[in-house]
Amino acid sequence: MTGVELPLRGNVTAGVVRVGDTVRRPVGPWTESVDALLHHLHEVGFPGAPRPLGRDGRGRQVLEYVPGEPGDPAGTYAPAELASIGALLAELHRATAGFVPPAAAVWQRVIPPDGEELVCHHDAAPWNLVRSPRGWVLIDWDGAGPGTRLWELAYAAQSMAGMRPDRPVRESARRLRVFVEGYGLTGADRPALAGLLGRRARAMCDLLQRGARDGVQPWARIHAEDGAYWRDTAAYLDAHVAAWTAALS
Template structure:
């Protein structure tokens, strides 16, 4: 894992703020690089990006080091990212299918990656224990280090196709069905339509789940597990997000104060009402 000081080019360039995302503040572009504060998962993220570079995976930024201000330096990936208000194109099914293919390519590239000794997920949050009352995690084995924050803010498009993932701060060891579930939360989207981005409020969610599953190449076994995992992840997310908001503050605290916990409760209830329809769409011949 590289954490070397980044050597600035001789000719300095101006900084331009990059707008997007819900949590990380102070992200700027400098020439062909992006500078961002190191997050609570930085050692894992740096090791993961180094692995992706070694694997020749083109769909992620390269980690270049730490600048004189203590910020991460990453390569800038040109393209289009959905900001807010969300553009109408996030409802486009072919764009969405390209997200499924990109996530599969990422997961295949990172399969077999083992965290370096001493590196653990979310180390910057300290020794967190599961909050009282937190329900169990899905009972499926870890298969890879997933991105696990596959929102429209974190997918770069060019010519209408997803070409890169950015912002790996939530990366952690998960199963493949966890990763696909995370993608579906944002892109299907799995949740109460009242909480969806406006272009996604009237879409056919079961159909979009099937498109994503097919584009990813999801196994029959994982298709049968998807709804169960989505419900369990929604239940656990309420506790884990509250805990991170209290420990980290900033954008996490703001999102919690703005009702993210209530939205997660609505998401869980919606999944319990519509899970059978989604499971049927995913597993139909």
């Protein structure tokens, strides 16, 4: 039955459900801006995002439900898959480069970006990636907003490539190179990205620490669950900048 509501598991946003071929999400001050972005992506032919479908009778945001296989949180994608995910992110950035936000746009700025070059997803990670019949699709756009290519790429590369302390540095470096070459990053941006990886992971660590200190959910809960992971990952990324730089040379 299309009217049956099936809860969808999420680590941040509560109250997200599937109804037939749609997803219903609670709205926030940023939802109109997110819908404008998703409309733009659909109009320019970007396939890697769900279509916005307005509001339902309860005022919830309605989106296309994208069937498929959820992403791998451990980042164990094969090299060809990593390259194709990098290409997806590049295609997204080309598409958003032409997006003009509404005059009164409001965005949910969970982690302050390092600049405002174009509108980014800001959580392009395996837990928001679906392998669908039409290819890779990024979901959960509530955190979208202005940012920079490198800031987004640093987070996506670390998470998609699975660059973490329990993975040998040489393997992480190889996987980073594959992802970045899939994206098509060139020139001085490559060593700049190598130095940004740890800083971006530390920004996540700082968010969780503030949430734990101030009792702000869901960040306090996620800090209890994953705070040590982000702390250790940031230290790992900072400790091996030379290896990341060499891999991207």
